[in-house]
Structure formats: C-alpha cells, structure tokens
Ligand SMILES: O=C[C@H](O)[C@H](O)COP(=O)(O)O
C-alpha cells in the first residue's frame with residue numbers, strides 16, 4: 470500500500486467519502502529551492518512594488534498598466550508576448566508603469582479550465598505539481614526580461630509558491646466577498662486590487678479593502694508546507710478595480726467618481742484601477758479598444774482619479790474554445806490542437822491593437838501633466 474492509500478485507509482469512518490485521491494505536492498520551500506529567484510529578480514520585484522505603490526498614491530505621475538493575456542496557457546507564446554511587451558514598457562517607461570498580466574489561476578462562473586497551475590496540460594489531468602513549476606518558471610523568465618508581473622490569487626495555498634515573484638496582485642470579482650481571500654491579502658507583500666462584484670456592487674470591494682488592510686489570523690501553510698496559524702500585519706496597499714457588472718459598465722466618469730468617493734469615505738485609497746475588459750467591454754476585445762480610447766481621452770483631459778488601467782491582450786486577437794474533456798489523437802497534446810498566441814479564456818486584443826493603445830495612453834499621460 471503506498472503512503473497516500475495508507476493515509477486514506479487510516480482516515481476515520483465517514484470522512485473523505487467523495488475524495489478519490491490525495492496527491493502530495495512539494496512544499497513551497499522545495500519548489501523555491503528548485504527554481505530560486507536570482508538577486509537581480511528580487512530587486513526587480515521589490516522595486517516594481519515600490520513603483521506601483523507610488524503610482525497608486527499619486528506620488529509618481531505615471532499610469533499603472535496591467536496588461537497581458539487573460540490567462541497563460543502556453544508559456545512559449547506567453548514569453549513571446551512578454552518580449553514584445555518588455556520593449557514597449559521600455560519605450561513608454563516615462564509615462565506608463567507596465568506590469569504584465571501573468572494569470573495562472575482562473576475563477577470560473579461554473580466549470581471550465583482553471584488555469585495553468587491547476588491544469589498545465591489543458592486536458593483535465595490536474596497535474597498541479599507541473600503547473601506550479603511552469604508558473605514559477607514563467608515568472609522567472611519574464612523577470613529576466615526586466616518586466617514585472619501581476620497575477621490573480623485564487624487558491625489560498627498557491628501564494629506561498631509564487632508570490633515572491635509577483636509585483637501586483639488581484640482578487641477577482643467572484644472572490645472579493647470571500648473572507649478567505651481578504652485574509653490572504655492581509656498578508657501579501659505586494660499591492661493588491663479587489664475587483665467590484667460580478668453584479669457591479671462596489672460596497673463588497675470597499676469592505677474587502679477594509680478587511681484586508683487589517684491584521685488577521687487564519688489557517689494557512691508555511692514555507693515548509695505545514696498547516697499553520699497565520700498571523701498577518703494587514704496590507705496598506707489595497708485598492709479598488711472597477712470591472713463593470715451585470716448591471717452594466719462602470720468606467721464612465723460618474724461611476725468612477727462615485728466609487729472613488731465610497732473608498733474615500735471608508736478612509737481607503739480613492740484612486741482606482743479601471744479594467745477595460747470583462748463587464749466594462751462586454752468581454753469583447755473590439756469594444757475594449759474603444760473603452761481604452763475613452764479612458765485615454767479622460768486622462769488627457771486631466772482625470773487623476775484613475776491611477777491605473779487593466780487590459781487583456783495577447784499576440785492574436787479574440788479567443789478560441791478549449792474543452793479539457795475533448796479527445797485528442799494519440800501522440801498529440803491539447804496544446805498542439807490550438808491556434809498559437811490566442812486566448813483560451815476571455816477574448817484579448819491582438820498585439821497591433823495593444824501597441825496603438827499603449828501609444829494613446831502614453832500620450833494621454835503627457836497631456837495630463
Ligand atoms: O477572466 C476570465 C473570465 O472572465 C472569468 O474567469 C470567468 O470566466 P467564465 O465565465 O468563462 O467561467
């Protein structure tokens with residue numbers, strides 16, 4: 470009997486009746502020892518976190534831009550995108566603080582592919598050992614290009630494996646109300662934005678920012694993978710991300726000012742990030758281009774409430790269907806059946822549209838100054 474089967478056999482009667490298996494993962498310390506961050510990478514991350522804080526607090530007049538694929542499903546295409554974005558980030562560094570969306574964990578409305586960490590082979594095999602490794606390797610490779618990264622934290626345990634390489638974090642619309650995620654953020658080292666709820670509710674995100682900025686105690690894991698009581702200091706760099714909702718978009722000036730006022734009233738950062746994608750664009754990559762243009766016009770006209778913008782962009786425009794349950798010819802991987810450089814989750818702007826949007830936003834920041 471292997472050790473896992475032995476553990477299940479030892480479990481008290483009536484427990485784990487619907488659990489099929491437990492497969493051990495390495496501890497965070499073991500993964501980090503295999504894939505360590507170079508000193509240069511550590512400096513890049515801490516410098517980028519400081520820069521993000523300065524932009525959010527209005528001490529740096531640049532615009533924060535969280536841009537990149539909806540999800541990383543192919544690390545080769547993701548890195549080709551990162552190389553292009555690193556060049557653009559350098560070109561616009563006077564006006565834009567560009568941080569690459571490197572999202573490895575996807576919250577789903579019902580079911581679907583849950584991201585590279587959960588299912589790196591895209592086939593429902595849930596090889597999370599390989600997924601955590603692939604995500605960490607990807608973050609290290611992007612850092613080598615001098616580009617900071619942003620991610621959504623979804624599984625409360627995954628942060629211990631990856632967070633040392635991340636400069637900006639998000640909690641998604643589906644988890645902003647979750648106490649577990651608010652607690653997690655209270656201990657994260659980087660600035661973290663909370664999205665408004667899927668119904669467009671702002672209050673839930675204001676409450677989340679309040680809870681995450683407070684000290685918390687909760688159950689988690691330590692670097693050695695032991696379950697532990699985690700005591701946190703609270704995260705002072707929490708902020709609001711407006712992503713629209715089922716009641717419509719919320720990127721217009723009135724909605725942004727009203728959300729900002731709710732944050733100010735709760736004594737939280739009134740400067741916000743506007744997500745040009747998701748319910749603010751009806752998940753249309755074409756509409757996203759228009760939203761970005763409208764935001765650029767407002768910034769050029771002097772808007773200072775918008776500290777940052779999020780956009781979903783990849784090498785190719787649009788999205789393609791991924792069904793982890795599909796059958797693939799023997800000898801082929803699911804990845805080989807997909808179009809290169811196109812999102813398998815939400816539709817993204819293609820690279821050409823992205824370059825034009827970056828240009829517009831950089832010009833807008835110059836005008837705002
Ligand atoms: O950003 C990605 C999606 O909007 C989010 O994960 C929900 O996706 P779904 O509604 O396709 O499940």
Ligand SMILES: C=C(OP(=O)(O)O)C(=O)O
Pocket residue numbers: 539572576621640641642643664712747
């Ligand atoms: C899932 C995401 O967004 P939201 O939580 O706004 O749906 C995302 O940004 O990938």
